[in-house]
Amino acid sequence: METVISCAVLLLIAGIGVAVYVKGQIYDPGLFRLDQHTLGKSQPAVKAPVGPQEDEKPVTSLGTTAPAPQAPSTAGPLDALAPRGWKTMGKVEQFTADSLYEKIDGRAEQYLDYKCVRLICTTLVNEQDSKQFIDVSVFDMGRPVQAFGVFSVERTEGLPAFALGREGYRSEASYFFWKGRYYVQIIPSDRGAVLAKASLDVAKTLEKRLSDDGDPIWGLTALPERDRIPGTVQYFVVDAMSLDFMKDTYIALYQKGGAKVMAFLSRKPSREEAAKTLASYESYLKNFGKVLGKRETDDYTLITGNMGGAFDAVFRKGRLIGGVSMVNDQSIAEKAALELLTALHGKD
Amino acid sequence: MERREFIKRVGAAGLAITSSVAGAAWLYDPRSGAEYFRNRESQKAKTLRSYHVDRAQGAVDMAIVRGKDPEKMMRTGLGEMGGIGLFIQKGDIVVIKPNVAFDRPPALGATTNPDVLKAVALLCREAGARKVIVADNPVNQPEGCFFKSGIQQAALEAGAEVMLPRESAFLPVKIGGEVLKTWSMFYRPFEQATKVIGVAPCKDHNLCSASMTMKNWYGLLGGRRNQFHQQIHKVIADFPHMIKPTFVVLDATRILMHNGPTGGRLSDVSEGNTLVIGTDMVAVDTFGYTLLGRDPDKLDYLHLAETRGLGSTKWKEQNWREVQTG
Numbered sequence A: 001m002e003t004v005i006s007c008a009v010l011l012l013i014a015g016i017g018v019a020v021y022v023k024g025q026i027y028d029p030g031l032f033r034l035d036q037h038t039l040g041k042s043q044p045a046v047k048a049p050v051g052p053q054e055d056e057k058p059v060t061s062l063g064t065t066a067p068a069p070q071a072p073s074t075a076g077p078l079d080a081l082a083p084r085g086w087k088t089m090g091k092v093e094q095f096t097a098d099s100l101y102e103k104i105d106g107r108a109e110q111y112l113d114y115k116c117v118r119l120i121c122t123t124l125v126n127e128q129d130s131k132q133f134i135d136v137s138v139f140d141m142g143r144p145v146q147a148f149g150v151f152s153v154e155r156t157e158g159l160p161a162f163a164l165g166r167e168g169y170r171s172e173a174s175y176f177f178w179k180g181r182y183y184v185q186i187i188p189s190d191r192g193a194v195l196a197k198a199s200l201d202v203a204k205t206l207e208k209r210l211s212d213d214g215d216p217i218w219g220l221t222a223l224p225e226r227d228r229i230p231g232t233v234q235y236f237v238v239d240a241m242s243l244d245f246m247k248d249t250y251i252a253l254y255q256k257g258g259a260k261v262m263a264f265l266s267r268k269p270s271r272e273e274a275a276k277t278l279a280s281y282e283s284y285l286k287n288f289g290k291v292l293g294k295r296e297t298d299d300y301t302l303i304t305g306n307m308g309g310a311f312d313a314v315f316r317k318g319r320l321i322g323g324v325s326m327v328n329d330q331s332i333a334e335k336a337a338l339e340l341l342t343a344l345h346g347k348d
Numbered sequence B: 001m002e003r004r005e006f007i008k009r010v011g012a013a014g015l016a017i018t019s020s021v022a023g024a025a026w027l028y029d030p031r032s033g034a035e036y037f038r039n040r041e042s043q044k045a046k047t048l049r050s051y052h053v054d055r056a057q058g059a060v061d062m063a064i065v066r067g068k069d070p071e072k073m074m075r076t077g078l079g080e081m082g083g084i085g086l087f088i089q090k091g092d093i094v095v096i097k098p099n100v101a102f103d104r105p106p107a108l109g110a111t112t113n114p115d116v117l118k119a120v121a122l123l124c125r126e127a128g129a130r131k132v133i134v135a136d137n138p139v140n141q142p143e144g145c146f147f148k149s150g151i152q153q154a155a156l157e158a159g160a161e162v163m164l165p166r167e168s169a170f171l172p173v174k175i176g177g178e179v180l181k182t183w184s185m186f187y188r189p190f191e192q193a194t195k196v197i198g199v200a201p202c203k204d205h206n207l208c209s210a211s212m213t214m215k216n217w218y219g220l221l222g223g224r225r226n227q228f229h230q231q232i233h234k235v236i237a238d239f240p241h242m243i244k245p246t247f248v249v250l251d252a253t254r255i256l257m258h259n260g261p262t263g264g265r266l267s268d269v270s271e272g273n274t275l276v277i278g279t280d281m282v283a284v285d286t287f288g289y290t291l292l293g294r295d296p297d298k299l300d301y302l303h304l305a306e307t308r309g310l311g312s313t314k315w316k317e318q319n320w321r322e323v324q325t326g
Helices: A002-025 A101-113 A144-154 A193-209 A218-222 A271-288 A330-343 B003-027 B033-044 B070-080 B114-126 B142-148 B151-157 B215-220 B225-242 B281-291 B300-307
Strands: A086-096 A118-126 A133-140 A167-171 A174-179 A182-188 A234-236 A249-256 A259-267 A290-296 A301-306 A311-317 A320-327 B062-066 B093-098 B131-135 B161-163 B170-174 B182-186 B195-205 B209-211 B247-256 B269-278 B320-324
Touching: A086 A101, A101 A118, A101 A144, A101 B225, A118 A193, A133 A193, A144 A174, A144 A182, A144 A234, A174 A193, A182 A193, A218 A249, A218 A259, A249 A330, A259 A330, A271 A290, A271 A301, A271 A311, A271 A320, A301 A330, A311 A330, A320 A330, B062 B070, B062 B281, B070 B114, B070 B269, B070 B320, B093 B114, B093 B215, B114 B131, B114 B151, B114 B195, B114 B247, B131 B151, B142 B151, B151 B161, B195 B215, B195 B281, B209 B215, B209 B281, B215 B225, B225 B281, B225 B300, B247 B281, B269 B281, B281 B300
Parallel strands: B062 B320, B093 B131, B093 B195, B131 B161, B195 B247
Antiparallel strands: A086 A118, A118 A133, A133 A182, A167 A174, A174 A182, A234 A249, A249 A259, A259 A320, A290 A301, A301 A311, A311 A320, B062 B269, B170 B182, B195 B209, B247 B269
8 A cells, every 4th residue: 555655656746747847848837727717618619720731842833822811700791792703812801909910010000099990801803814803901990080080091192082981082993981980991903994993893882881870070070161172181099290299189281372271170078188288289389499479368279389480370279279280371370270260169 | 663764764755855955956947937938049049140242342332223124223233233243153042031021912012023023033043043032921921922912923933932931930040139139030041041132112111110121121020020019110220130131122113102011002102213232221221211202310220220330321421323224
């Protein structure tokens, strides 16, 4: 009996020694850790990795199509999207906020600023010519204002508007639009009539499939439409005009006589917040330029500054912070700021 | 129990206990698990050799070539620098590292122009390279990126091999930078390489302002490399520590002016019609930044690298040429 117990103890010690050695070779704090959550519950089977299992040798022959992407996903609005003569290449990919960088790398930071929830994307390829393909990406931004925001900051000035979703534009054969909480990119491999037609078909089909709760965008209605240059409104969640204190700010371009004027507008959660922002703006004007004047009334405060030959005029009215920036002429800047102020009556 | 037996057993027990304590003391390591493994990885880490080629004093360090035919431009540019034969010799195994980060078509300027890559590979083959390997570790699925960017086809037409990243191809590499000390890198292509050429597009980047020849090497990193986005300028300045290429090519045939690094609009791409070939990445990128219409004085990673003695922003004080091809 003593011998049996002794042998058991020795085997146990040897086993502990082996375990210590194994753990020492592998950096995994979870090795041998008991996961309490697995006790008493059934767990879904671990999904096997999808996609082709590639061998190790270098590619020496020309491939004709790209193989399937990494993860299976719910196709949703991208299901059966390919127009006649086109087919889906591989599977629909899906990325969450955590994995978004796996698709768009450093650009993910911008989308995360706008609270991107999910990206689903796919590629459609021309059955007659595999070199022609169309990338389709649908970003679920969570809320219409966020979809509008990321749409607006990526939009290049001067591109023709296109009637898709709530707002859209075309760049050669590419289409971009936002509708409800969704921001959509349809990007073909090149220019050309075939790609342009297919891209447009895809855009129209997709647009019909996406829902829109109709939530209005405050800045689009608050910024006056008179003299506003179409397609120039942008919404910045952070760093509007590269100023770190300007958050949740709308910017638009206006044609004032012969001059283009950049106006901005932000609605803060409280008057105190608005006052703080104005104080920051004033410090910025003092530190990097010169404050030319400050007008305070019961209704508003207006500060004008000279930023090395370009003029800013910024005001606070209730919870609103607004104004114009980098205007060549002081009188135009002040006039434009006051016009904006007047137009905002009742919008704070 | 007899006394002798008792002493024997106590002695044996005492010996066992003492040996255990001594063994434990000998094995004890005060470092945390992460620190231990980081140190162990560092000891196992490879170091990339220098692929720099010494040339005669007075040799041209940078050639700015304007034109529309990438092959002609490469020949002309390298000709100004002494000819491809000065850099690539018979029997060399050359690794060309383009930017194939995204599954984007070439027209969008987010990846290296396949015509430029093809020109570089052809010239290496002409110079007698035994093997030309084209390699990158894309952000998106590798097969899709190499296909859609046109790089796969261009490489194969030029007689080069495409090496796709596989898990076993990554090894820890000593970088010796400020942020990157040792990190997993797509090492397999470099195992036998005798020369290395970087071919990078000139493009806007929303995090670091511009992605050019220094940033190009980011594409070799493995693991969760996105964690470095918050220190991106310092990391980019670490790359000249990691690799001393034979030369680099800044592909500004098309320039992605906005919405980088992924692009998406042809309207964001301007026809740059320029190649910049050089042996000093800092100098090449300093000039390259001006092609984006921006002031190099404001690009942090250039100055960080210069401060560390890894290159010079004062490219005009170097030996450089600007040429126009037909």
